Amino acid sequence: xxxxxxxxxxxxxxxxxxxxxxxxxxxxxxxxxxxxxxxxxxxxxxxxxxxxxxxxxxxxxxxxxxxxxxxxxxxxxxxxxxxxxxxxxxxxxxxxxxxxxxxxxxxxxxxxxxxxxxxxxxxxxxxxxxxxxxxxxxxxxxxxxxxxxxxxxxxxxxxxxxxxxxxxxxxxxxxxxxxxxxxxxxxxxxxxxxxxxxxxxxxxxxxxxxxxxxxxxxxxxxxxxxxxxxxxxxxxxxxxxxxxxxxxxxxxxxxxxxxxxxxxxxxxxxxxxxxxxxxxxxxxxxxxxxxxxxxxxxxxxxxxxxxxxxxxxxxxxxxxxxxxxxxxxxxxxxxxxxxxxxxxxxxxxxxxxxxxxxxxxxxxxxxxxxxxxxxxxxxxxxxxxxxxxxxxxxxxxxxxxxxxxxxxxxxxxxxxxxxxxxxxxxxxxxxxxxxxxxxxxxxxxxxxxxxxxxxxxxxxxxxxxxxxxxxxxxxxxxxxxxxxxxxxxxxx
Amino acid sequence: xxxxxxxxxxxxxxxxxxxxxxxxxxxxxxxxxxxxxxxxxxxxxxxxxxxxxxxxxxxxxxxxxxxxxxxxxxxxxxxxxxxxxxxxxxxxxxxxxxxxxxxxxxxxxxxxxxxxxxxxxxxxxxxxxxxxxxxxxxxxxxxxxxxxxxxxxxxxxxxxxxxxxxxxxxxxxxxxxxxxxxxxxxxxxxxxxxxxxxxxxxxxxxxxxxxxxxxxxxxxxxxxxxxxxxxxxxxxxxxxxxxxxxxxxxxxxxxxxxxxxxxxxxxxxxxxxxxxxxxxxxxxxxxxxxxxxxxxxxxxxxxxxxxxxxxxxxxxxxxxxxxxxxxxxxxxxxxxxxxxxxxxxxxxxxxxxxxxxxxxxxxxxxxxxxxxxxxxxxxxxxxxxxxxxxxxxxxxxxxxxxxxxxxxxxxxxxxxxxxxxxxxxxxxxxxxxxxxxxxxxxxxxxxxxxxxxxxxxxxxxxxxxxxxxxxxxxxxxxxx
Numbered sequence: 001x002x003x004x005x006x007x008x009x010x011x012x013x014x015x016x017x018x019x020x021x022x023x024x025x026x027x028x029x030x031x032x033x034x035x036x037x038x039x040x041x042x043x044x045x046x047x048x049x050x051x052x053x054x055x056x057x058x059x060x061x062x063x064x065x066x067x068x069x070x071x072x073x074x075x076x077x078x079x080x081x082x083x084x085x086x087x088x089x090x091x092x093x094x095x096x097x098x099x100x101x102x103x104x105x106x107x108x109x110x111x112x113x114x115x116x117x118x119x120x121x122x123x124x125x126x127x128x129x130x131x132x133x134x135x136x137x138x139x140x141x142x143x144x145x146x147x148x149x150x151x152x153x154x155x156x157x158x159x160x161x162x163x164x165x166x167x168x169x170x171x172x173x174x175x176x177x178x179x180x181x182x183x184x185x186x187x188x189x190x191x192x193x194x195x196x197x198x199x200x201x202x203x204x205x206x207x208x209x210x211x212x213x214x215x216x217x218x219x220x221x222x223x224x225x226x227x228x229x230x231x232x233x234x235x236x237x238x239x240x241x242x243x244x245x246x247x248x249x250x251x252x253x254x255x256x257x258x259x260x261x262x263x264x265x266x267x268x269x270x271x272x273x274x275x276x277x278x279x280x281x282x283x284x285x286x287x288x289x290x291x292x293x294x295x296x297x298x299x300x301x302x303x304x305x306x307x308x309x310x311x312x313x314x315x316x317x318x319x320x321x322x323x324x325x326x327x328x329x330x331x332x333x334x335x336x337x338x339x340x341x342x343x344x345x346x347x348x349x350x351x352x353x354x355x356x357x358x359x360x361x362x363x364x365x366x367x368x369x370x371x372x373x374x375x376x377x378x379x380x381x382x383x384x385x386x387x388x389x390x391x392x393x394x395x396x397x398x399x400x401x402x403x404x405x406x407x408x409x410x411x412x413x414x415x416x417x418x419x420x421x422x423x424x425x426x427x428x429x430x431x432x433x434x435x436x437x438x439x440x441x442x443x444x445x446x447x448x449x450x451x452x453x454x455x456x457x458x459x460x461x462x463x464x465x466x467x468x469x470x471x472x473x474x475x476x477x478x479x480x481x482x483x484x485x486x487x488x489x490x491x492x
Numbered sequence: 493x494x495x496x497x498x499x500x501x502x503x504x505x506x507x508x509x510x511x512x513x514x515x516x517x518x519x520x521x522x523x524x525x526x527x528x529x530x531x532x533x534x535x536x537x538x539x540x541x542x543x544x545x546x547x548x549x550x551x552x553x554x555x556x557x558x559x560x561x562x563x564x565x566x567x568x569x570x571x572x573x574x575x576x577x578x579x580x581x582x583x584x585x586x587x588x589x590x591x592x593x594x595x596x597x598x599x600x601x602x603x604x605x606x607x608x609x610x611x612x613x614x615x616x617x618x619x620x621x622x623x624x625x626x627x628x629x630x631x632x633x634x635x636x637x638x639x640x641x642x643x644x645x646x647x648x649x650x651x652x653x654x655x656x657x658x659x660x661x662x663x664x665x666x667x668x669x670x671x672x673x674x675x676x677x678x679x680x681x682x683x684x685x686x687x688x689x690x691x692x693x694x695x696x697x698x699x700x701x702x703x704x705x706x707x708x709x710x711x712x713x714x715x716x717x718x719x720x721x722x723x724x725x726x727x728x729x730x731x732x733x734x735x736x737x738x739x740x741x742x743x744x745x746x747x748x749x750x751x752x753x754x755x756x757x758x759x760x761x762x763x764x765x766x767x768x769x770x771x772x773x774x775x776x777x778x779x780x781x782x783x784x785x786x787x788x789x790x791x792x793x794x795x796x797x798x799x800x801x802x803x804x805x806x807x808x809x810x811x812x813x814x815x816x817x818x819x820x821x822x823x824x825x826x827x828x829x830x831x832x833x834x835x836x837x838x839x840x841x842x843x844x845x846x847x848x849x850x851x852x853x854x855x856x857x858x859x860x861x862x863x864x865x866x867x868x869x870x871x872x873x874x875x876x877x878x879x880x881x882x883x884x885x886x887x888x889x890x891x892x893x894x895x896x897x898x899x900x901x902x903x904x905x906x907x908x909x910x911x912x913x914x915x916x917x918x919x920x921x922x923x924x925x926x927x928x929x930x931x932x933x934x935x936x937x938x939x940x941x942x943x944x945x946x947x948x949x950x951x952x953x954x955x956x957x958x959x960x961x962x963x964x965x966x967x968x969x970x971x972x
Contacts, residue, residue: 063964102861127891127963131882138876141921145929153929160921164879165914171891172906175898 001046002058005072007039008082009118009132012089016111025107026096032111033090036118040086044079044482052076052485054124054191067187071125076482077329081121081249081256084336087468088248089114091461092241095344097351099147106147109139110241117249121256126174126188129261133221133253134167140234140242140250148237149350155237162230163221170217170257176210177202177265190260197265197490211269214262215277222254223307224314225283235303240347247306248340252332255313259329263317264490270320277318278417284311286420289427293434298346298356301435305382305428306339315421316397319414322484322491324400327393329483330476334389334469338381341465345375348458349439352451358435363444364451371454372440374462379436381469383429389472389479398422497549497556500537500564501613507533508606515599523598524582527575530606534575538568552681553620558970562825563616563749566832570742571609573836576948577734577843578602584847585732588642601641605738608634615746621670621680624750628666628714631743632659638738639731651730658723662713669706676700682757689761701764705771707754714747716740717775717809718782721802728798733846736794737839740801745828748808752824755815772813777908780806784912787919793842794852796919797835800878803912804831807893810905814896823896825970827889830959834877834886837952840945841871848939854923859932864939868927870949877956879920880913885959888966 015032019025047055057073074082092110099106112135119132137160144156177193178186181201187193196202202210216227223231231251235243263270285308292304313335316328348371349364350356365372381388401418411419472479511526541564549556578585582598589597611630618624636659640652674680676699677688692700712720728736755772759765783803790796804827811823842852844867849856861868877886890913897905941949959966 062962063967065967068963105861131887134882134887138872138881138924141924142928145925153925157918157921161914161917164917165910168880168910168913172894172898172910175891175895179895179898 002056002072004039004043004046005056005074005082005122006058008036008043008086009115009122011035011039012111012115012118016108016115019104019108019111022104025104026093029093029096029107029111030090033086033093033114036114037086037090040079040082043074044083047074047076047079047482049076049481049485057124059124067189067192068127069125069189070128071189072122073124073191074122075486076484077256077259077486078121079482080329080333080479081252082118084252084333085114085118085121085249087464088244088336088340089118091340091344091464092244094461095244095347095458096241102146106143106239109143110245112136112139113143113242113245113250117245117253120253124190126178126190126193126261129190129257130167130171130174133250136250137163137167140238140246143242144234144238147239149239150237151233152237155233159230159234162227166217166220166227169213169220173210173213173217174261176206176213177261180204180206180210193261194264194490197267202265203268207266208269208272211262211266211273215258215273218254218257218262219280220254221257222251222310222314223284224254224310225280225287225307228284228288228307228310231307232300232303235306235343236297236299240343243303243343243347244340247303247343248336251306251310252336255310255317255328255332258317259325259487263320263325267320267490274318274320275413277314278413281311281314281318282417282420284308284314285424285427289424293427293431295431296358298349298358298435298439299343301431302339302342302346305431306335308424308428309335309339309382311424312394312397312421315417316400318417319397319400319404320491321400321403322487323396323403325487325491326480326484327396327398327400329487330389330472330479331393331397333472333479334381334393337465337469338378338388338390341378341462341469342375342382344458344461344465345371345378345454348454353448358438360445361439361448362442363440364448365440366444367448367451368440368453370459374454374459374466375440376436377466378462379432381466381473383432384425387470387473389469389476392473392476394425497544497547497617498551498554500541501610504534504537504568504606504610504613508603508610511599511603511606515603523602524579526599527579527602530602531572531575534568534572534606534609538565538572541565541568549617552683553623554617555619556617559749559752559821559825560617562970563746564613566745566828567609567612567616567742570738570745570832570836571605573840573948573952574605574734574738574742575602576944577737577840578605580840580843580847580942580945581732581734585642588645588648590643601638604634604638605734608638608738608742612742612746616749618750619682619753621673621682625667625670628750629663631746632663635659635735635739635743638735639727641732641735645730647730648732649730651727654723655727655731658713662710662720664710665706665713666710669703669708669710672699672703672706676703682753686757686760689758689764692761697761697763700758700761701767704754704758704764704768708751708768708771708775711747711751711754712775715744715751715805715808716779716802717805718778718802721779721782724802725795725798728801729792729794729852733794733839733843733852736797737836740797740839741832741835744801744805745832748812748824748828751812752815752821755812759815769813769815772809773902773905776806776809776813776905779803779809780905780908780912784915784919788915790919791854792852793854793857793923796854796923797838797842800916800919801835803916804835804878806912807890807909810897810902810909811893813902813905814900817896817899819892819899820896822967822970823889823892826892826959826966829966829969830877830885830889830956833952833956833959834874834884837870837874837949837956838878840949840952841867841874844939844941844945848937854926855930857923857926858930860927862932863937864941867939867941867949870953871927872924873953873956875920875923877960879916883957883960885956885966888960888963
């Protein structure tokens with residue numbers, strides 16, 4: 001059955017190549033992403049939770065000297081991420097607009113970005129895990145540069161330079177990780193590395209520096225404060241499908257990397273650097289949160305909010321206990337869906353009105369009852385109202401942070417940052433509800449009389465995303481049952 | 493069928509002389525046929541090289557170890573691609589030659605690279621300072637002629653004079669260094685030097701170090717390492733483009749095999765060897781920084797590639813500095829193989845585009861994705877590889893260099909490497925931006941690509957991906 005995993009990342013790549021060679025872009029793209037979604041669903045459902053561990057594995061040895069293989073397979077975490085990737089990939093290809101010139105390149109770029117994310121989540125070898133993620137870099141650069149809006153050139157440069165430097169820091173960290181064990185034990189195989197970690201092969205003196213490199217490298221890719229400034233501008237300028245994929249899926253690569261590589265291999269170093277991560281993530285929640293309130297445009301609000309929400313996930317990771325890490329994993333999934341839905345809706349608003357400035361908009365609920373309703377749903381999901389997956393996961397994250405206490409010793413750093421993070425929920429409801437009021441409530445300006453409600457095609461996409469959020473929100477066990485065994489392996 | 497290895501060089505030499513002779517007797521022929529003869533002849537040599545393995549040469553100053561075989565193949569391949577470029581570039585050459593007859597002068601232009609190739613192949617096997625020096629001069633003197641080949645072009649002449657003077661100076665450093673080393677060790681053979689060094693009197697150690705540093709300076713000129721790089725931008729910009737490619741790939745690569753052998757020879761005496769490594773580290777740091785920072789503001793593509801070639805010398809020096817690691821030599825080889833592909837690919841596209849647009853400015857590439865999607869894609873792949881995007885050959889090279897540097901704890905170089913890779917993304921993507929973002933210039937005519945160039949481009953693009961996706965192919969280049 002391992003071919004199912006191969007289908008998830010191969011079908012977008014193949015589709016991208018044949019589109020460049022001349023097949024009809026839209027049809028090919030949709031077919032490929034549907035194939036990927038079906039395979040990802042089958043993998044997610046077919047993943048045997050009773051056995052847990054890595055399943056659907058297959059590999060091709062490449063360099064025996066280095067123990068480097070092309071190796072794929074899933075555990076609960078990666079199956080969840082692959083499902084998220086294929087849902088968002090289908091949604092973004094489905095929503096891709098008609099492009100006048102270079103339509104084949106437009107679709108091929110989207111598909112390559114999706115394939116890069118999927119390949120990274122499916123890889124069980126450090127080399128390809130890293131390589132797949134970087135595959136998305138150049139298509140993103142091209143997409144923002146050619147088809148972006150607003151200040152697209154500077155946005156494209158910024159995201160590319162930031163992410164390339166982040167990646168190279170990460171690369172040095174990964175090389176360091178590879179070199180930590182004694183020469184005859186060195187391997188790129190993630191599964192073997194995790195087994196090695198149990199023998200203490202990574203607890204040597206170098207492990208703290210290596211972990212720091214990984215934290216900063218992965219952190220930059222996830223827009224960890226203060227390396228976040230690439231994100232808002234890029235997300236505001238990028239074409240809608242790219243923003244959905246990048247903010248929803250690709251950015252999660254850094255978090256996934258921490259959960260898959262950094263934490264399991266170097267638990268001591270992770271605990272050692274927890275204080276640093278706590279300070280930085282407080283910056284994400286508080287500083288970026290307040291910056292989000294100051295935004296006067298919907299696209300920038302959403303872009304900043306997506307940076308801010310990373311803070312919660314980092315909090316779950318920093319607390320390093322089963323409940324917190326569970327919450328982090330679930331929130332990665334939930335945030336990916338909710339932010340993709342919000343960006344899709346804001347793209348539709350921009351298409352209809354030509355502006356996302358709060359001062360220009362207002363009272364659109366009269367013309368757009370459906371859109372305003374689903375926008376409200378997505379808003380509630382993003383704030384973290386009960387019923388949506390975001391609520392369940394944020395709750396777990398807070399419990400995780402507060403669990404790190406020493407009885408009778410008063411508040412420690414985890415609880416302090418946890419309290420700050422709780423205020424973050426208030427902050428996010430302030431900016432999201434303000435955005436909702438500014439756009440859909442109040443006086444409608446005369447020039448918006450002709451604005452129409454959202455088209456059916458967008459409706460299907462949103463239903464897909466919101467339904468997944470609700471299902472997981474009401475029955476979080478669907479995801480947690482898959483994720484938890486993997487986490488229990490390295491958290492005592 | 494096996495030949496004594498030295499026959500390869502002799503055959504290439506004969507091929508070059510044959511082309512020169514034929515040219516004299518074939519007045520009416522289209523001269524491009526000589527380039528084709530050269531390409532076919534070199535292709536045959538390449539196939540024989542591919543079939544022959546490392547062995548013993550029976551000579552003390554000439555070895556046929558795996559690196560020698562690899563660098564011979566690299567020289568032959570480079571020369572083949574340079575000849576392909578020269579065919580496309582022939583019309584530009586003709587414009588800048590005194591026109592006694594429509595084709596005068598072209599024959600030599602095709603014959604000299606073949607002779608240079610023989611010199612580079614020799615250098616790959618040389619392990620005696622005398623032989624190293626002679627082959628180095630064979631290469632350099634051919635380049636004097638080639639760089640200044642477009643006699644009526646002031647830039648080309650300026651490049652020729654600069655190259656002549658500075659190369660001569662570098663040669664002086666090398667020879668002076670060799671005499672010091674000889675004075676201390678009584679040997680010119682690198683293997684002998686390696687054996688004798690530990691037993692030299694302590695008082696003579698500074699002399700050995702001085703000699704080694706002088707040789708390092710001389711080689712620094714050849715490989716364009718800062719602070720001995722200042723001839724590079726002007727010479728690269730002024731020389732005929734195929735020759736620029738030849739300089740930046742061929743001349744640099746064989747410089748590195750000599751450097752590796754020399755540095756290796758001095759490792760037997762840590763008191764000298766360690767200081768030599770420190771010098772290489774400093775050289776690498778300066779080269780990385782200078783090459784990549786100075787490339788940032790460039791607007792001329794040829795100059796950009798000149799600075800980028802300095803930058804890449806920095807990464808290669810990183811690998812040389814890690815010579816104590818097992819993979820050091822392999823890192824140099826893999827990096828050079830990748831460098832050959834991506835740099836020659838860039839120059840080939842540049843030659844084709846500039847002969848149909850009339851300039852080497854990056855702005856000349858504006859809108860290339862619409863004029864010629866194929867060329868734009870090929871150059872995109874080359875730029876991705878030069879910048880070091882994974883799944884391309886360039887990434888594998890960087891990966892190995894960083895791995896060697898980490899293994900030997902060169903943390904200063906690693907930190908600089910992180911910064912310079914970031915710079916690289918900026919200036920290589922500037923070319924991508926021109927091709928894909930910028931609106932096309934007025935001239936929108938499609939660019940014709942000859943069948944030979946088309947084949948070469950397709951092969952190089954495929955090889956860049958093959959080396960990037962299947963690392964074992966690249967690692968197989970230098971069997972250990």
